[in-house]
Amino acid sequence: MPTLASQSKIVITGAAGLVGQNLLLLLREKGYRNMVAIDRHAENLAIAVKLNPDLQTLCADLAEAGEWQQCFAGAEAVIQLHAQITALHDDAFERNNIAATQQVLAACRQHQVPYLLHVSSSVLHSAADDAYTRTKRAQENLVKQSGISHCILRPTLMFGWFDPKHFGWLSRFMERTPIFPIPGDGKFIRQPLYNRDFCRVLLACLESSREGLAYDIVGKEDVDYIAIIKAIKEIKALRTIILRIPFGFFDVLLQLAAKIMRQPPFTSAQLHALAAGDYFVGVDIEQEFGVTPTPFLQAINETFTHPVYSKIVVKR
Template sequence: MDKNAKLVLTGAAGLVGQNLIVELKAQGYTNLVAIDKHAHNLAILRELHPDVEAIHADLAEPGAWSGSFAGAACVIQLHAQITGKFPAEFVRNNEQATVHVLDACKAHAVPYLVHISSSVVNSVANDDYTNTKKAQEKLVVESGLAHCVLRPTLMFGWFDPKHLGWLSRFMAKVPVFPIPGHGRYMRQPLYERDFCRCIVKCIETRPAGAIYDVCGDTRIDYVDIIHTIKRAKQLRTPIVHIPFWLFKLLLKIYALFSDKPPFTASQLDALTAGDEFSGVDTRATFGVEQTPFAEAVRESYCDPRYSGIVLER
């Protein structure tokens, strides 16, 4: 793969995009185009990477942004609505925006697309995020474009405004940290830097129509994740278990006063749904040996370069 080849990233100012740009530049890629509608997060990207062409655009609306696809060797589709209070938000940003991106790829004869889906397409969960991510992936598979699909599990890493990043900051602020019920809800967290290396491999090898389920190598209970974060950040916050029903009620009350709650009742249901995902051997498939979980947590939340930079939701 020519390191000067043009790569276009949609949803580039989000969690995966910010990490992927760091990884692509570290591997020598020089011609990157980043598209995102979130002005604040795009400003962070511009400050960190003034050499990257950054385009502020809403992909759910047709616009001049599609012209940036001309001459692209690959499009990496990262945009997604992950949390929200209204079903229309998910349809607009996961489905409608994807239709426009696929149309732009066809209009400019983009030779290859890497689509970042989600492990939720294999999940028993039934919510707006899950349903629209399934629809989004279907659009890609049926598009006729040369492509591959990667389905990551819960991710964590630099810049994270949600998930483990939010939990780590919350733990540092509160007098006690609440855990729903017994907390023995198995997770397979995937370190962003490891996942980004898998994406780069797909950009370079262009597997035809392949679909990869990508999981964290470590199977770990939610409560143990919290203890690992606590040790990495050397916090003294007591961890307290509260009844599941009360925890869920508090989330619903919080959502009444927050436009973008960091953790919702539906996500709590997904946490406790009992899903266990099987994924590819990242070392055999992509040549990526995953970072040990405790080490990845330390890098994510203690690294002096990026751990203090938090995206807006």
């Protein structure tokens, strides 16, 4: 892959989500000006354009072959971010993690894109057996078998600006309710990864053209789920009461919520994944990529107190 320049064309799929919005800001900060952002959510693309006025965008369903594939012509690199993370039905995972990836890879081959940077997930090492985990494994295999020069990054749970789920949803829920329920004792180990740190790793990987490698990118600090909740509560100065609920009863409540909500923010499958006891080991990002991890409490503070970005949330 040639050395990237400020006008090198970079195509980003799933560009208007949590990682994409943060990555676009970082790319602009570093002087890149020829990015093409593809996403199926028009509202989220509008946010990206507002924050990056000269950004080229394309609203498209990647699971369907179409004119969007022509924008890969002349690209120096493709960053593949699109993913279905939560859904009530398995076909959504098949469509957006498998079919969409097949179409993106076809476009890369058609236009002879020299380099693909694929964002996978730490769930590949998980004990969980659900549609998300299965389709992310299959998605990564598609990339490995594509014949395209590539590198793979597998991040753990991420948080940061623009978050419609995870920590972002937790904070907004705490703002709206006097009582915040916690499953069991809440002492589920998390390894949260600050999105800005991950985007810095992405950029370092892109600029060094690492090829044929896969890196597990893990948050440096181990933090209990309940400690995360307490940290958010403190930073946002909320008075919400944290209430522990028996795990089984909490699961029943989630199953009931799934029957009445079109897009529940947290599902029974995710609850069981939370309690699966997974612990991931990743590379030292400072040694490997020159990225110094942001301390967890500092990252949480930046996430929820930035005067501009903390107020913007992408749609789910």
